[in-house]
Amino acid sequence: MENPLTPEVLADPVALTRALVDIESVSLDEKAIADCVEEVLRAAPHLTTYRHGNTVMARTDLGRATRVVLAGHLDTVPLNNNFPSTVRGDLMYGCGTSDMKSGVAFALQLAVHLPDPRYDVTYFFYEAEEIESRYNGLTLVSAAHPEWLEADFAVLLEPTYGLVEAGCQGTMRATVVTTGVRAHSARSWHGVNAVHAAGEVLRRLAGYQARRVTIDGCEYREGMNAVRIHGGVAGNVVPDRCEIEVNYRFAPDRTPAEAEAHLREVLAGYELTVTDCAPGALPGLDALPAREFLAAVGAAPVGKLGWTDVSRFAALGIPALNFGPGDPNLAHHPDEHVEIGKIRDGAATLHRWLAST
Ligand SMILES: [Zn+2]
Numbered sequence: 001m002e003n004p005l006t007p008e009v010l011a012d013p014v015a016l017t018r019a020l021v022d023i024e025s026v027s028l029d030e031k032a033i034a035d036c037v038e039e040v041l042r043a044a045p046h047l048t049t050y051r052h053g054n055t056v057m058a059r060t061d062l063g064r065a066t067r068v069v070l071a072g073h074l075d076t077v078p079l080n081n082n083f084p085s086t087v088r089g090d091l092m093y094g095c096g097t098s099d100m101k102s103g104v105a106f107a108l109q110l111a112v113h114l115p116d117p118r119y120d121v122t123y124f125f126y127e128a129e130e131i132e133s134r135y136n137g138l139t140l141v142s143a144a145h146p147e148w149l150e151a152d153f154a155v156l157l158e159p160t161y162g163l164v165e166a167g168c169q170g171t172m173r174a175t176v177v178t179t180g181v182r183a184h185s186a187r188s189w190h191g192v193n194a195v196h197a198a199g200e201v202l203r204r205l206a207g208y209q210a211r212r213v214t215i216d217g218c219e220y221r222e223g224m225n226a227v228r229i230h231g232g233v234a235g236n237v238v239p240d241r242c243e244i245e246v247n248y249r250f251a252p253d254r255t256p257a258e259a260e261a262h263l264r265e266v267l268a269g270y271e272l273t274v275t276d277c278a279p280g281a282l283p284g285l286d287a288l289p290a291r292e293f294l295a296a297v298g299a300a301p302v303g304k305l306g307w308t309d310v311s312r313f314a315a316l317g318i319p320a321l322n323f324g325p326g327d328p329n330l331a332h333h334p335d336e337h338v339e340i341g342k343i344r345d346g347a348a349t350l351h352r353w354l355a356s357t
Helices: 013-021 033-042 099-111 135-146 187-191 195-208 257-267 288-297 310-315 342-353
Strands: 048-052 055-059 065-072 085-086 089-092 122-125 152-155 170-179 212-215 217-219 223-231 241-250 270-277 320-322 338-341
Touching: 013 089, 013 099, 013 342, 033 048, 033 055, 033 099, 033 122, 048 135, 055 135, 065 099, 089 099, 089 342, 099 122, 099 338, 099 342, 135 310, 152 212, 152 288, 170 257, 195 223, 195 241, 195 320, 195 342, 241 257, 257 270, 288 342, 310 320, 338 342
Parallel strands: 065 122, 065 152, 152 320
Antiparallel strands: 048 055, 055 122, 085 089, 089 338, 170 241, 170 270, 212 217, 223 241
16 A cells, blocks of 8 residues: 555645545554554654554654653544545544544644654554553553653643543442342241342432532542442342442542542442442643643643543653544544544644744
């Protein structure tokens, strides 16, 4: 295949987005796009380029005091009659337009066209973000070559509609078990009904007043919800066991241990087992490059409510935020599209941030 990422395409973030979208790259099928990106990066004399699997990393080494990461995943969710791209008016449609090849285009264009950024920059294009964590290029590289990711600050170019979305909430899943005594329902007074006992657990969750927390100017809104319930033996048996699955989304000022303690406090008196947890990430907007980034964007940051790879950077000790042109509500949607004006604005913002001295 001839590389579609030609010098003319690389000169324009809109054309570059479109060319990237038109290289199919559903998760675990990123070789073609990684090859194209790698070739372009290797041709730039001011970059040192490395590859691990289908993850490509390129870096400047100008001896600057600060290093920042610009990161984007190369994969998309499965196609849904939305390949290749189409353009209607100011909208570009297609799989990956919003999530997140428009963001990848920002990083790739800067990598090629900005030989002397004000910070040293690590450009990180990774595989398999949309599927299980064990395939994720960021996870794989942080295990195999942790030094590739050493930096003071990271921008993850996920869709945020041109806003800064900082940090992210943590998520914890737990199972609460109520127990009773089995009996024939014709003589139910001999038993204790575990499904009825679940009622008090559900009442506590329904009445729970979730916190809203503001950190570095970003509001995070917590939530604690029953997400599944399972109990019952047969149509004529008083059940002796009921399981309620609870999902707690917690603001990043709580550690997983603190979140668990709070969950146990709310559901005190019940048997509770934590089955899964991913920590949140503080917004980290007090770092100097983050403050300068916010100034370049010129709009107030907002808290990220979902869980993103920002948290993986936070776990490596690197403050990170999300910034990209796509509308996050359209990610994974068959009608996925991006506003062309947002691509131009975002590319200009990143250039302003990295090029100014
Ligand atoms: Zn994404």
